[in-house]
Amino acid sequence: MNGAHDLGGGHGHGPIAPDPNEPVFHDEWERRCFAITLAMGFTGQWNIDQARFARESMRPGRYLETSYYQHWLHGLEVLLLERNLVTQSEVETGKAKEPPQKLSRTLRAEEVAPALKKGGSARRNRVGEGRFKTGDIVITKNINPVSHTRLPRYVRGRRGRIDRVHGVFVFPDSNAATSDEKPQWLYAVRFEGQELWGTEAEPNSCTIVDLWDDYLEPA
DSSP: OOOTTOOTTOOSSOOOOOOTTOOSOSSHHHHHHHHHHHHHHTTTSSOHHHHHHHHHTSOHHHHHHSOHHHHHHHHHHHHHHHTTSSOHHHHHHOSOOSOOOOOSOOOOGGGHHHHHHHOOOOBOOOOSOOSOOTTOEEEEOOOOOSSOOOOOGGGTTOEEEEEEEEEEEOOHHHHHHHSOOOOEEEEEEEEEHHHHHOTTSOTTOEEEEEEEGGGEEEO
């Protein structure tokens, strides 16, 4: 979707000033938010792309004025409410008012470290051959979906070259919308600076973006 989260190539947001000594969590509630979100993810009630889309659903003005883990908290609340795992009153008061629902999958304390170490790959078995090979010239589709997408606005409708073929991976757009993984080929696409930013682009600059097959057309 074309939300406030898609800031790539945008102007007027000010410089990025990273804190070299920034802590992982600024407050205890951020740590708890992160832990609860991961724990709920392991229950299988939603997938990672649905979780990302839930965070993106925050109103643009609110998104820009809030912090990283406030986005996570918003997404968690949206998903819990959509699946009737909590009520609006429970979200507002922070107190349970209904008996908890039984979940078929839960993550026990002793399982946390092995589960995080194992992770979860989005790579899938190859199906046939990809449409493109290294060196092919492609053009990205100019789309404006209302749901989740990993095609940034600043590269839509632009010409690029296949720099690398990654293999077959879960397609995030369909996975977020319907839980249909729709595995397809993923490519690293190189865009020259002038193609993206015009004649004032830094000389010899380029940007490489990982893009799925459904985003691309042959030039």
